[in-house]
Amino acid sequence: MNHTTPAPTAAPTDRTYLLERIGEAAVVQVYADAFRDLPLRERTLVWHLGQAAIAGRDIFYDQRYAHNLEMRDVLEAIVTHPAGVDRSTLDEIACYTKLFWINTGPYNNLTSRKFVLTCPPASFAAAAHAAERAGARFPLQAGDTLDALLARLQPMFFDLDVDPIVTSKTPRAGKDILTASANNLYVGVTTADLEGFEEQHALNSRLVKRDGELVEEVYRVGGRYSEQITAIVHHLDAAIPYATEPMAKALRALITFYRTGDEADREAYDIAWVQDKASPVDTINGFVEVYLDARSVKGAWEAVVSYVNHEKTSQIRTIAEQAQWFEDHMPWDPKYRKEGVHGVTANAIDIVAETGDSGPVTAVGINLPNSQAIRERYGSKSVSLSNVNEAYDRSTLPEFRTEFSWTLDEAERSTRWNAFASELTTNMHEVIGHGSGKVAERLNGNPQSALKEQYSAIEESRADLVALYFLPDRQLVEFGLVREDAQEEIVRTEYESYTRNALVQLRRVREGTHIEEDHMRNRQMIVHWLMAQTSAIDVRSRGGKTYYVMTDVRAFRDGVGRLLAEVQRIKGEGDYAAALALLDTYGVHFDPALRDEVVARVDHLQLPSYTGFVMPRLDTVTNASGEITDVTISYPLDLSAQMLEYSAATRHLRS
Numbered sequence: 001m002n003h004t005t006p007a008p009t010a011a012p013t014d015r016t017y018l019l020e021r022i023g024e025a026a027v028v029q030v031y032a033d034a035f036r037d038l039p040l041r042e043r044t045l046v047w048h049l050g051q052a053a054i055a056g057r058d059i060f061y062d063q064r065y066a067h068n069l070e071m072r073d074v075l076e077a078i079v080t081h082p083a084g085v086d087r088s089t090l091d092e093i094a095c096y097t098k099l100f101w102i103n104t105g106p107y108n109n110l111t112s113r114k115f116v117l118t119c120p121p122a123s124f125a126a127a128a129h130a131a132e133r134a135g136a137r138f139p140l141q142a143g144d145t146l147d148a149l150l151a152r153l154q155p156m157f158f159d160l161d162v163d164p165i166v167t168s169k170t171p172r173a174g175k176d177i178l179t180a181s182a183n184n185l186y187v188g189v190t191t192a193d194l195e196g197f198e199e200q201h202a203l204n205s206r207l208v209k210r211d212g213e214l215v216e217e218v219y220r221v222g223g224r225y226s227e228q229i230t231a232i233v234h235h236l237d238a239a240i241p242y243a244t245e246p247m248a249k250a251l252r253a254l255i256t257f258y259r260t261g262d263e264a265d266r267e268a269y270d271i272a273w274v275q276d277k278a279s280p281v282d283t284i285n286g287f288v289e290v291y292l293d294a295r296s297v298k299g300a301w302e303a304v305v306s307y308v309n310h311e312k313t314s315q316i317r318t319i320a321e322q323a324q325w326f327e328d329h330m331p332w333d334p335k336y337r338k339e340g341v342h343g344v345t346a347n348a349i350d351i352v353a354e355t356g357d358s359g360p361v362t363a364v365g366i367n368l369p370n371s372q373a374i375r376e377r378y379g380s381k382s383v384s385l386s387n388v389n390e391a392y393d394r395s396t397l398p399e400f401r402t403e404f405s406w407t408l409d410e411a412e413r414s415t416r417w418n419a420f421a422s423e424l425t426t427n428m429h430e431v432i433g434h435g436s437g438k439v440a441e442r443l444n445g446n447p448q449s450a451l452k453e454q455y456s457a458i459e460e461s462r463a464d465l466v467a468l469y470f471l472p473d474r475q476l477v478e479f480g481l482v483r484e485d486a487q488e489e490i491v492r493t494e495y496e497s498y499t500r501n502a503l504v505q506l507r508r509v510r511e512g513t514h515i516e517e518d519h520m521r522n523r524q525m526i527v528h529w530l531m532a533q534t535s536a537i538d539v540r541s542r543g544g545k546t547y548y549v550m551t552d553v554r555a556f557r558d559g560v561g562r563l564l565a566e567v568q569r570i571k572g573e574g575d576y577a578a579a580l581a582l583l584d585t586y587g588v589h590f591d592p593a594l595r596d597e598v599v600a601r602v603d604h605l606q607l608p609s610y611t612g613f614v615m616p617r618l619d620t621v622t623n624a625s626g627e628i629t630d631v632t633i634s635y636p637l638d639l640s641a642q643m644l645e646y647s648a649a650t651r652h653l654r655s
């Protein structure tokens with residue numbers, strides 16, 4: 001599970017964070033300041049893990065859309081050979097290409113919806129021919145011409161009605177969630193086909209219907225994505241000598257899993273990974289989160305490479321150390337309380353590389369592994385991404401707060417406390433939110449299979465509610481997590497900003513009248529449930545503008561406690577009907593007129609809807625015998641340069 005709300009504040013600084021604005025997206029450089037102070041051994045380890053991260057990047061492109069890599073090749077061929085391309089066409093292609101890189105294909109990361117080129121197809125073709133004359137090479141198959149290639153891809157580049165949604169959990173009546181989703185996790189498979197079919201490689205395979213039979217194409221060495229996975233394994237292997245023993249054990253287990261693709265080996269890897277609690281460097285590499293799949297089953301490939309940020313770690317660690325206290329005080333039926341909570345490992349980290357499902361658009365907190373059975377037995381690891389939070393913080397515009405706050409007081413409170421409140425709630429969300437609770441025995445530690453496409457949004461709701469519930473608790477002062485004289489202000493700030501967010505986040509869904517993304521569904525649901533069931537929130541209007549105003553902290557918290565008890569019950573019992581009703585009533589649908597108003601307000605102020613991050617760049621210095629004698633870090637400040645470099649690094653792996 002990951003958590004994706006940034007902590008917005010603005011702080012002046014003399015280095016560049018916000019690099020450019022492309023449509024609704026902001027491009028921001030992330031910095032990893034403490035990297036240069038790591039010992040050479042750890043920097044070398046990070047280097048190899050970073051190479052493994054780049055090696056797998058194309059897997060996620062392919063998983064997200066079957067035409068993605070071909071489309072990317074065409075775009076990159078044009079933008080790298082601009083001589084002779086008409087200026088305005090080139091501008092449009094460059095803009096589209098950047099959005100394509102940020103979103104890993106032509107689907108908006110948050111809305112799941114397709115975006116298209118707006119120049120005429122003939123201008124695009126002219127640009128491609130100009131690029132070809134300038135020496136560009138296009139991904140032509142045997143007997144293919146450039147015109148044939150462009151004709152084949154024209155619907156993908158230009159037609160909003162062809163493959164319109166990448167993940168469609170709420171398709172139009174009569175449509176199937178799998179065939180309505182444009183992703184490449186299934187080919188010709190409907191939900192009905194899956195009845196009675198037992199997947200052997202649920203997380204790491206593409207499911208294809210071939211001659212009426214379901215076939216699992218397993219992601220492993222010798223299977224699907226063999227070239228990329230072999231390259232990943234090569235780099236992980238090179239990393240092992242520089243890792244601590246517990247981390248080396250986890251890396252060896254991961255390599256075994258990449259070779260066999262077997263569920264038992266994936267479990268062994270998850271266990272080894274979660275048991276590596278103290279290593280200063282860590283990586284997530286594999287088929288992990290299930291948000292891309294409308295069924296919430298298939299893992300999307302991602303890689304994160306990070307080191308521990310010691311300065312920032314104390315808060316999240318304190319929450320982890322007190323996990324049993326929180327568990328004992330959960331406002332839900334005691335039968336869902338976990339006893340003997342152990343193994344919750346929490347760190348603040350700085351990321352050095354994020355690819356695939358985790359970059360350029362990144363989470364700010366991560367809690368893994370996702371397997372409920374392993375979490376209950378072996379615990380979990382929670383991280384907050386400190387340098388991503390910092391980059392969000394430094395790149396956010398102050399108008400975000402003032403525009404949607406009902407009073408000046410509210411806006412000022414947000415300026416003062418929002419970064420702190422938001423980081424604390426993110427940490428609680430990850431550690432005691434996702435980390436808490438247990439489910440009924442008969443679910444075999446797998447509530448996902450009962451809750452199906454509703455699972456992720458229910459689990460995100462649960463984690464948010466836990467954080468919101470404990471924020472006002474006096475015990476937080478005892479634990480040293482908040483100052484006694486500031487707690488009331490912090491609680492009010494967070495409740496206000498959580499409430500405002502249900503309005504502000506509508507800017508991200510510019511088409512349609514419903515929400516697909518699970519974190520967004522969860523936040524709409526909680527705020528609208530509180531509006532309907534408590535007196536905590538008022539909807540007000542002034543000067544033609546709508547405001548969501550949090551008016552009663554106590555009513556808010558009481559409501560959160562009641563809702564949390566119900567959401568835990570839904571997860572604990574795998575109550576699909578209740579999950580569907582709750583989310584469909586409060587979380588999925590919205591008023592398009594209200595959305596249009598919000599969009600007009602943010603566009604007027606030129607506020608971005610989401611952010612793509614440029615990663616640091618690592619380089620090695622080697623001696624005459626090829627050994628690494630130094631690993632240096634620098635900051636490209638340039639999305640295009642980094643994306644082109646990553647693409648070039650793996651082109652040879654695509655046969």
Ligand SMILES: [Zn+2]
Pocket residue numbers: 001002003429434460463
């Ligand atoms: Zn989460």
